[in-house]
Amino acid sequence: MKPFASLLFAVALTACAAAPQKPSVENDTLYRRLGGVAGVEAVVDASLRRIHGDLRINIFFENTDLADLRRLLIEQICAATGGPCTYSGRSMEEAHSGMNLTDRDFDIFVEDLVAAMTEVKVSPALQQEVLGLFGPMRPQVVGQ
Ligand code: HEM
Numbered sequence: 001m002k003p004f005a006s007l008l009f010a011v012a013l014t015a016c017a018a019a020p021q022k023p024s025v026e027n028d029t030l031y032r033r034l035g036g037v038a039g040v041e042a043v044v045d046a047s048l049r050r051i052h053g054d055l056r057i058n059i060f061f062e063n064t065d066l067a068d069l070r071r072l073l074i075e076q077i078c079a080a081t082g083g084p085c086t087y088s089g090r091s092m093e094e095a096h097s098g099m100n101l102t103d104r105d106f107d108i109f110v111e112d113l114v115a116a117m118t119e120v121k122v123s124p125a126l127q128q129e130v131l132g133l134f135g136p137m138r139p140q141v142v143g144q
Pocket of ligand 1 (some may be wrong): 106
């Protein structure tokens with residue numbers, strides 16, 4: 001091997017040896033970074049508390065079994081963020097059918113979710129990742 005090539009090889013080897021063994025943030029699931037099941041439960045509990053107390057949208061939930069909704073939201077967020085869960089609820093279209101939800105209702109729901117995540121100390125960067133997963137569901141939720 002030429003001296004320059006062997007120097008490059010040695011540098012590359014050293015870089016490999018120095019590479020951290022932990023999975024990089026990009027490879028780690030959002031579920032794990034949210035704190036696993038306890039983290040997801042904390043987000044859902046804080047969100048439901050806020051939504052339940054929010055006079056602008058809580059009327060929609062007056063006949064809802066909140067324990068059931070809690071279980072389904074935990075499953076849904078866990079599954080969507082790469083956790084070891086399977087969502088067993090209805091499709092978003094079906095679950096919100098007949099409610100005629102507006103964009104404003106959706107925005108208020110998201111506002112409550114963001115406030116809840118801030119309350120349980122989810123970092124702004126992780127909040128954006130969560131919103132990136134749930135924001136695109138707007139057309140399946142609004143106007144059904
Ligand atoms: C991305 C946004 C949303 C997500 C991910 C979501 C998720 C869910 C899930 C997983 C369920 C349970 C499904 C099932 O019963 O099988 C559900 C039900 C429900 N959602 Fe949403 N939802 C969203 C937006 C909204 C908004 C904006 C409102 C009202 C302001 C709303 C009101 C309800 C109500 C009232 C139920 C219970 C329906 C029932 O009791 O049968 N949701 N939602």
